[in-house]
Amino acid sequence: MSALFKFFVRYGNYLLFIFLEVIALVVAAHGGAFQRSKFYALSHGVASRVYAIREEVTHYIGLSSANEQLSVENSVLRTELYRYKQLYQQLSSPGDSVKRAPLDPTLAYESFAAKVINNSVGAIDNYMTLNRGKLDGIDEDMSVIAAGSAVGVVESVSDHFAIVLPLLNPKAQLSCKIAGKNTDSLGTSHIKDIGSLVWKGGDTRFAHLEKVPRHVPLKKGDKVITSGYSDFFPEGLQVGEIEQFGISNDDNYYDIVVRLSVNFRQLEHVEVLNYKYGRELRILQDSIHVKKNEGGKR
Amino acid sequence: MKRLMQYIGLFVLIVAIQVLILNNVNVNGFGTPLVYVGLIIALPYALNRSVKLLIGFLLGAVIDLSVGCAGVHAAATTAASMAYVLSADFFMPNEDKRLYALMTPSPMSMGWGQFVRFALVVVLVHHTVLYAVEAMSLAHVLFLIIRIVLSGVTTMALILVTEYYISRQ
Structure with a gap:
């Protein structure tokens, strides 16, 4: 029993490390399942509210x-x-x-x-x-x-x-x-x-x-x-x-x-x-004035 | 207690900066600075090793939750805190351990050269695990390495600039 205790004292950190890594990797490998979970929905709700505030602030920049x-x-x-x-x-x-x-x-x-x-x-x-x-x-x-x-x-x-x-x-x-x-x-x-x-x-x-x-x-x-x-x-x-x-x-x-x-x-x-x-129209309209002026001279 | 509150404040601040600003930064399409690793580097040297690992895991989990990619950051930050635990003894000056017991790794406590090396180890371990787990394969090793290096460079730059300003005050 004391041997087991000593083992934990000695290698506890490594065990903890492996334990945490396994959790993280398992969750990472089942990413889809995690994202469907209620917990994720909750955290995502909080995160998206924060994102919405950021959007409010930054959308002026663009x-x-x-x-x-x-x-x-x-x-x-x-x-x-x-x-x-x-x-x-x-x-x-x-x-x-x-x-x-x-x-x-x-x-x-x-x-x-x-x-x-x-x-x-x-x-x-x-x-x-x-x-x-x-x-x-x-x-x-x-x-x-x-x-x-x-x-x-x-x-x-x-x-x-x-x-x-x-x-x-x-x-x-x-x-x-x-x-x-x-x-x-x-x-x-x-x-x-x-x-x-x-x-x-x-x-x-x-x-x-x-x-x-x-x-x-x-x-x-x-x-x-x-x-x-x-x-x-x-x-x-x-x-x-x-x-x-x-x-x-x-x-x-x-x-x-x-x-x-x-x-x-x-x-x-x-x-x-x-x-x-536009050009055609102006030329046409100007030509009337030219004619009028010429007519006046005659 | 005061230190704990300070650390929690820093924790919230840096996670917010990371999630809201830095995750949108992209140098050359790859190099996103991931400064939250700095929170692991800033853990007190004398802190219980298991607690360091747990804080690392917690940090990654928080980032995961706010970014929405499950487990990836947690795996990386846990590995990074393990890198801290294993390597800090090499880098901390070992003249008088008790004197440094309350210190955090920083240029002031270790000297610039040692600190850069220490931070580099932690950052590299973190980035390598992060991008490897994210890719979930070693199929595109070159691409992976480019990402790790570019992102690592920007992260290191930001951490060192921050430390520089802290050390000047």
Whole structure:
């Protein structure tokens, strides 16, 4: 008996070591069975709660790359969206099934993702710089949007950068429609009238809508969307909503304040829209002016 | 008692750091630093050997539970504490055992050279057992060795940096 006791005193640690290792290895070998056990479920519940807290803390770190990814994805999807809108119009137009109506050229848009790398909002003459240029397919007169809202127009491009004239610049004028509150995504809504959006400096959240005649019934909260009459923007992009409106006595037009839907101070990811027939359209429209001028001379 | 509380606090802290941060670190795709081995290295020299083994096992079990790979870390940490038990006598200066009885292995108590060697033994045993048990085969020995070496290097680096800062205070 004392021999056994001596044996344990002498080799107890080795026995303990072997015992613990055997437990660990047996559990490791039956990993699947262990993971099905209630004990594991309990511990895993605690662990996953801790992981959830960590996720709360760390998911901000990955947010910027996630944003980048999303903005690229957005631009791809928007390009597709315009193609499908075009196809939808073609297919839903009357006509026999063999000879379809031609594709609607006003929906031929292609979208590029870009990032705002410089942005002035404090000045009157505000400009914005994007990290994409001619080599990325950006060109002058393309429209710039963010999350489906109008932002501005590309003013000039270099190989790698583009300067945007944002709505927050008095030089930028945007033809807009006033739509009722219940505008659906296809843009079919009751259009009240059209006007011209201009920013006159000051508060970056608000701009003015001009040339809306005083007989039009307006309501606070009416949506202001792009009209599609400009050569740059597709129809139906969000611009903002009517914050307040009034009529001065000696004027035929409303004085409308529009709350812009884009927060220019926090703008980071934008999309540049390429209207494939923009150049053609502008050349055609310019040719009318040339003709008119020549006619006047004659 | 105070030392025990300190050790428990350190235990919780290092396990949390390991599970929440370091397990997501990957140097070259292999080298995950496993600093919780440092908890075994930091056990007091005079602690009962069986207790050392049990604490090692407990540490591995806690890591296993929080990571969800059953038994693997427990096997490795138990082996690591056995490595401590067997090798500490070689590395501790043996002039006056009683003087060092309450000491933990550290650059201050053993000198840098001895400490690096001691830590290397414990870390290598731990990593070897860990990755071998995890792989459950010796089929890809080269791959296994690469993992052990890379992970061992990052672990050693972190342990030594930590010890360096402790020793400067």
